[in-house]
Amino acid sequence: MQNMIRIAGKMTLTFNPDKYKDLLTAYLPKLIKTEAENEQALGIVEDLMHRERTPEEDELYQLLITLIEKFEQEYYQPIQQNNPLSMLLFILEESERSRDDLVSVLGTEDLVNNILNGQEKINTEQARRLGEFFHVESSLFIE
DSSP states (O other), X not given: OOXXXXXXXXXXXXXXXHHHHXXXXXXXXXXXXXXXXXXXXXXXXXXXXTSOOOHHHHHHHXXXXXXXXXXXXXXXXXXXXXXXXXXXXXXXXXXXXXXXXXXXXXXXXXXXXXXXXXXXXXXXXXXXXXXXXXXXXXXXXXX
């Protein structure tokens, strides 16, 4: 039976540490490191989402959402934010553009090849042109 407190004539559910400990023991939440663990956590969250939760279940729900968000930010982030070449390759692939499109933006095939092979860095003017071409912030292409 839930612990209750009477506040201004209303019965209010209170947090029961023992019930929460039981939930933690049943679900064993931990840092999520794989897609399978993420899917398992998402399943629990989905189950909790579609019902009226006790305070203890709500605490578990919030904890799992935090763990899922942390995992997804790290795991699904397409590239490291400070890697302009990875960003260019990612955006090029996602936009279904080609090297030829980059030649039209940057000028020469040699320059495009040198940039894509990591032999030459993208300068500020090239980053500006790439930003305009892909409709993104030019800073994505600058270290």
